[in-house]
Amino acid sequence: MRIEVIVPHGFCGGVERALKMAYAALDEFPPPVYCLHEIVHNERVVGDLAARGMRFVSSVDDVPDAAVMLISAHGAAPAISAVAQSRHIRVVDATCPFVVAAHGSIRANFARGRRTAVVGDPNHAEVLGYLGEPGACLPEEVRPGEEVGRVVQTTLDSTVHGGVCTATADRQQAVRAFVQTRQRDGTVGVLVVGGGKSANTGRLVETAAHEGGKAWRVASAADVGAIDFSGIDVLGVTSGASTPENILEEVLRSIPS
Ligand code: SF4
Structure with a gap:
């Protein structure tokens, strides 16, 4: 064979960037540094960061006031940043630029009076982040005849989905x-x-x-x-x-x- x-x-570039930001945050701030969701879906990477003082949480509600919180490459809904700000949580935003751009396009559609259908796994952190934007909806929620924008989870099959x-x-x-x-x-x-x-x-x-x-x-x-x-x-x-x-x-x- x-x-x-x-x-x-x-x-990929987005993961490399997020990991650099995670290790830099651990160098800069005393532990624990909180991370919203797994920074990447890799048990060994997550285990190494946890050993150095990163604490992984599934909700901003699990982050104490005035703590440091990293947002992973998958991004987060805008409401999370608003909650963090109101509770003086310092946010280190490692959202991948591709994901940032998709959030921007949902907001731009909304500003033009259009909703955006989000295609992907509705339980994945990236998709949940998009669905938190104004005017974002699931494809099955699109009304007959309604003209909508479209955003695709970044990791779907590229031959089936543009974007x-x-x-x-x-x-x-x-x-x-x-x-x-x-x-x-x-x-x-x-x-x-x-x-x-x-x-x-x-x-x-x-x-x-x-x-x-x-x-x-x-x-x-x-x-x-x-x-x-x-x-x-x-x-x-x-x-x-x-x-x-x-x-x-x-x-x-x-x-x-
Ligand atoms: S969107 Fe996801 S897979 Fe693509 S570069 Fe960014 S982090 Fe990597």
């Missing part, structure tokens, strides 16, 4: 191209490294399978032993936007040759 690492993979972020689109395209081109050399498998809750990791698995490759998702090297690689001629290895490179390297070392 030939093993190849698919490029690009791993941390996903370029990092997501580029990683999906790399997997697609890998499966298509390597099929000339035999049976193709794709191993995607990423946390169980990472939406973009799940999309990469779907993309590989959709192109006809055999696809698996592993959170770490510990999961590799359960995979049966028999019959695979070429194995591509990639990782989600929230997966540190050292986890991908550990996975690579654990693949039976």
